[in-house]
Amino acid sequence: MSDSQREALRQKALAEIALLDTPPEREFDALARLAQRLLGTSMSSVTLIDPERQWFKARCGPLAPWTERGPALCTVVFESEQPLTIADARLDPRFAGNPFVVGEPHIRFYAGVPVRVRQVDGEPVTIGTLCVLDDRPRVPQPADIDVLAELACVAEALVEARAVAVRASQAAEERRLANERLERERRQFKQAERLAEMGSWRYDIVANVTSWSDGIFAIHELPAAGGVPNAEIMSFFPEPDRSLFLETVKRTLDTGEPFEMDAAFVTAKGRPRRVRVSCEIELSKGQPVALIGMLQDITERYGLEERLRRQARTDDLTQLANRAEFHRVLDQRLREARDRGGELAVLLIDLDGFKGVNDALGHAAGDDVLRRVADRLRQSGHDNGLPARLGGDEFAVIVPQSVGRADLMPMVERLLRDLHIVVSEAGQIARVTGTIGIAWSSEAGGDRERLLRHADDALYAAKRSCKGTARTFTEAGRERSAG
Known part of the structure; x- marks a missing residue:
């Protein structure tokens, strides 16, 4: 591992324990005093070293709260990760010109050991030092480093205990925040459920x-x-x-x-x-x-979609099916008839005299006639039939398969009578009748366009013959009349 990588690892470990710039703590202060007493020096410290400075978690003697990292004697221990003793710094070429030697606090004797923390993978990483200092030179004793190393073990235990407490506090805070977030999300989800x-x-x-x-x-x-x-x-x-x-x-x-x-x-x-x-x-x-x-x-x-669909399929004035819905249902009924081998009939209806109602009595009276025609188509038709307004005064009815040829003509005759409508208003009288063209799907090959063409041909044959009657289309060109 390179020096820069090692330095990055040390700084990461230091940041994780969150000990820098924290208030004094009695345990660390007691440890510094104990080191001072045991080695008989005028100064001692528990030191942490960040990229720019050395900061004292605990200190005894005339030491500032922090100093620049560069000239600090503890930096040598931190970077080498090895113990260091100096009998007289004035006589050591490495430190003779050091500002902390030639100036305050006039360091002469120094002894320091690394303070480490263990990472998750178990590897110890140096984060600082435990050291003693004196303003008088002295001969280092072999026991000095041993004593400091043992006290460093205590410092490391304190750091680890504090780190565990910090991590536990952080975990508790994270759990609290997570619980708050979950509760907030639960409330938001409940609100979303209610709104949606x-x-x-x-x-x-x-x-x-x-x-x-x-x-x-x-x-x-x-x-x-x-x-x-x-x-x-x-x-x-x-x-x-x-x-x-x-x-x-x-x-x-x-x-x-x-x-x-x-x-x-x-x-x-x-x-x-x-x-x-x-x-x-x-x-x-x-x-x-x-x-x-x-x-x-x-x-x-x-409900809204159904209303929109109904509006798209319904004639606004009469509330009958409109032309598009008539074609859609007719296609469906023709498919069903082909599948079952049956047949069905279609009635095309044209009102006679309707223009005279509009001209003589006005459009409001004309609209009323159209609504009355729609009511009578609904009342006279079979339950499964479909009456529709194709436009203007043109109407149509899809007769269900259950109504056979023998039953159809009596139904048509009743319908012709129902469509005979007399309108009177302000002393004026107008009369409306209906002419009907009938066609069967079997004669149109089940094709919708051909079936409607057949019914249209029958309708106009009836009109030419006698308005207010009905005719059925036949391939031979013979129509049977009703009414």
């Missing part, structure tokens, strides 16, 4: 026990003091989401893949909610020991 309406859960696979954070109890509307109702947890999820959740958990256990899903939920107070639940595996030594995850109440968000 969420909580965390953990299911111990071996113990078959689930633990919840406060946020989970809040979502369930259960008191935390009552504990987790382990035997009833799944009862908060109604079917079919309960079975879907259990299947997804099993898949996670089998594959290790995490999941996130939305599900219906009913609180302990019977309130229906919508939740988002996530789950992943916790491993220990490569083996699954628990499932962990989050549960979040997304009822408000889900």
Whole structure:
């Protein structure tokens, strides 16, 4: 190890014991006085040496609290890490011109030994010295260094004991700060749970026990003091989401893949909610020991998203499905019909006389007519049918597969009667009827565009023949009328 590396190691060890510039301590003062008495000198010190100075942790005699490191006799002991005795410094070429020899405190005799501390790896590292000094020369005795070495052992024990106490105090302070941080983070997490309406859960696979954070109890509307109702947890999820959740958990256990899903939920107070639940595996030594995850109440968000979706699919005036939703549902129903080998019918409806209502009675009356038409479409249709407003005075109905050809015509005839609407206002009367074009998916090959074209052809055939009636498209070009 180079001199610079050794110096860095000594300074690191000195910094770690945190002894520099600390107040006087009785144990170190007693040790310095004992060295002074045992060797019969006028001065003694327990000295620590940093990069710029020598600083006295304890001192006896006319010594300053600290001096520059360069000319200090203890520096020789510190850097060589060996004991040093000087009978008369004035006669030693190394120290004859030393400012502490030619000036205060006029050092003549000197004896010093290293004071060391042990590192974590067990290696002793010098941090300072224990020395005695006198302003009169004297012949060093062999026992001088032995006495100082034994007293240095005591100094090292004091330093180590103090270092242990400092480390214990630091550890205690770190634990206190860590506990404060954990408590702060716990409070912040609880606040975040409340704001986000969420909580965390953990299911111990071996113990078959689930633990919840406060946020989970809040979502369930259960008191935390009552504990987790382990035997009833799944009862908060109604079917079919309960079975879907259990299947997804099993898949996670089998594959290790995490999941996130939305599900219906009913609180302990019977309130229906919508939740988002996530789950992943916790491993220990490569083996699954628990499932962990989050549960979040997304009822408000889900409701908002549903309202937005409904608005995007709904005609604002009539609250019927709009054109985009009509096409989406029709595509879905056509796929289902093809899969089942069945067929379904589509009705296209055009209002006759509607422009006259707007012209004679105003747009408010026209809007009222459109709303009345929507109500009658909803009332006269089958439960599984879909009435829609395609735009203006154009409407459509998807007839479910359960309604066959024999049942359709009576339904259409009732609808024609329902669409006969008389409007009177301020002494003026207007009349509205509906003309209907009918087409079947089997004759359109299950193609949506072709099916709607067939219904449109039938609608205009009916209009040309007699408004307020209905016609069914046939490949042979023959339409059967109704109304």
